Amino acid sequence: MSTDGLLAYCRPGFEPELAAELGERAAIAGCPGYARTQRNAGYVEFLGVEDGAALSRALPWSTLIFARQKLRLLADVAGMDPKDRITPIMEVLGGRGRYGDLMVEHPDSDEGKQLAALARSFGNALRPALRQRGLLTDKDDPRLPRLHVMMLAGDHALLASADAKDASPWPLGVPRLRAHADAPSRxxxxxxxxxxxxxxxxxxxxxxxxxxxxxxxxxxxxxxxxxxxxxxxxxxxxxxxxxxxxxxxxxxxxxxxxxxxxxxxxxxxxxxxxxxxxxxxxxxxxxxxxxxxxxxxxxxxxxxxxxxxxxxxxxxxxxxxxxxxxxxxxxxxxxxxxxxxxxxxxxx
Missing domain, CATH: 3.40.50.150 (Vaccinia Virus protein VP39)
Incomplete structure (x- = not known):
């Protein structure tokens, strides 16, 4: 189902803080809406806005405190056939233009981490299919929006897009840093x-x-x-x-x-x-x-x-x-x- 709003990732357990931040700041910006989430889900949807693009511009990712990632929500795709998840996603993306990159992710929650292997394998299948349809560039192009597919279950995904200049560059919004053996502490x-x-x-x-x-x-x-x-x-x-x-x-x-x-x-x-x-x-x-x-x-x-x-x-x-x-x-x-x-x- 196509929708309009924002999708933001956060530390599991801090969904109420992110929801409160989005709600208060959206209202101040003249783009009121409502947050939808569950405790420990690791993400918040902000819905009910008249103009998702205007809201996204009003709330730059760099200014959001509790959001690891901020995306423009495109669609909630539920009830997918596990044998063919690509077709319903293609139907939603038709006519929306091309993307310069793809990230297939899962929530950073205990439940979501169980979907890591699925997200990885589905990304490997979806990427060439998008390129064949002309919906994804052959090489990464930061000038174009980046497509995000957040897997919530085997038959359920959220589709969203990111402006590379207004979003975290890392999957799940998490930079991968390596601990040093001689560091005094973590x-x-x-x-x-x-x-x-x-x-x-x-x-x-x-x-x-x-x-x-x-x-x-x-x-x-x-x-x-x-x-x-x-x-x-x-x-x-x-x-x-x-x-x-x-x-x-x-x-x-x-x-x-x-x-x-x-x-x-x-x-x-x-x-x-x-x-x-x-x-x-x-x-x-x-x-x-x-x-x-x-x-x-x-x-x-x-x-x-x-x-x-x-x-x-x-x-x-x-x-x-x-x-x-x-x-x-x-x-x-x-x-x-x-x-x-x-x-x-x-x-x-």
């Missing part, structure tokens, strides 16, 4: 993903250069300091707790035993990073102080969310940060794949 992956997701390639090259200085508040055991040091950034690692030896073996990391909420840098830093376990309002307030006092140019920090009203707390904490930072800032926030009950924020 939190290193969190900062690596943040740098990939919240900064463009051009910004990474411009904002992070060898010889720069960074402060890492709540650094122990040193995962984030280690990532920055590998990029040849000199790090003041601030924490009363012990640092891992693999971090301290890097001469450009200096461990300062102090409280991250009270410590002040000896001079302005190029970067501030912070992954302290504290209330999100307290962290947001301290981050605002760093910008207001001119202690840093750029920052990446985490906000640990409460168990209830997580969208409200996210919105309010980010607004508190903006109101108290003392100067205009570029602000981006995402719940990353390597995040759990938290979001990661870039400001600069």
């Amino acid at each position: 939190s290193a992956l969190k900062l690596e993903e943040a740098l990939m997701t919240l900064l463009t390639e051009k910004e990474r090259a411009e904002f992070i250069k060898p010889g720069m200085f960074a402060a890492d508040l709540g650094a122990a055991p040193g995962g984030w300091s280690w990532v920055l040091a590998r990029m040849h950034v000199r790090v003041l690692a601030v924490d009363n707790g012990p640092m891992a030896q693999t971090a301290m073996d890097m001469p450009i990391i200096e461990h300062i035993r102090a409280d991250g909420f009270r410590w002040q840098p000896p001079k302005p830093m190029d970067w501030l990073v912070c992954d302290m376990v504290e209330s999100p309002r307290k962290v947001a307030d301290r981050m605002a102080t760093w910008f207001r006092e001119g202690w840093c140019k750029h920052a990446i920090f985490n906000l640990k969310l409460p168990m209830k009203k997580r969208w409200d707390e996210t919105r309010d904490c980010l607004q508190h940060f903006v109101d108290h930072a003392g100067r205009p800032l570029t602000l981006r926030a995402k719940q990353l794949y390597h995040d759990r009950e938290e979001i990661t924020v870039y400001a600069g």
Whole structure:
């Protein structure tokens, strides 16, 4: 059945937060609708809108906090014959133009992961069929929309499209990062993903250069300091707790035993990073102080969310940060794949 709206992927369990974010922001943009989802499904459909294209433009993927991926919903195809899933999909796609790429996916949920093999095999069958009909280019073309097929069951799929400039480039919206054996902690992956997701390639090259200085508040055991040091950034690692030896073996990391909420840098830093376990309002307030006092140019920090009203707390904490930072800032926030009950924020 053809439809119009948005399809967004999220961390399983955070569907209510994503639904609330989409609903509130769509209403503010003058494109009201309603969210449809189930707890732990790993995705949200936003339906009932008059103009899905206008809504998609009003809610860029890079500005959505709880969405790993944002797509334009095309159709809900149910009741497919497992012996011929291609024909009903072709019928829906007829007359919609060509696509420059194809991703056949499954929800990132316990139930959805059981469909991984089906998604892989069906993608291998669907791709040449689309090319034979002239619906998919022979080689990937980012100038054209990307077709997404989300398998919900053996006989049920959602069809959606993505603008390569307004969507995550990774399947399921999840970058594949490899853990390093000598990383002090798995939190290193969190900062690596943040740098990939919240900064463009051009910004990474411009904002992070060898010889720069960074402060890492709540650094122990040193995962984030280690990532920055590998990029040849000199790090003041601030924490009363012990640092891992693999971090301290890097001469450009200096461990300062102090409280991250009270410590002040000896001079302005190029970067501030912070992954302290504290209330999100307290962290947001301290981050605002760093910008207001001119202690840093750029920052990446985490906000640990409460168990209830997580969208409200996210919105309010980010607004508190903006109101108290003392100067205009570029602000981006995402719940990353390597995040759990938290979001990661870039400001600069």
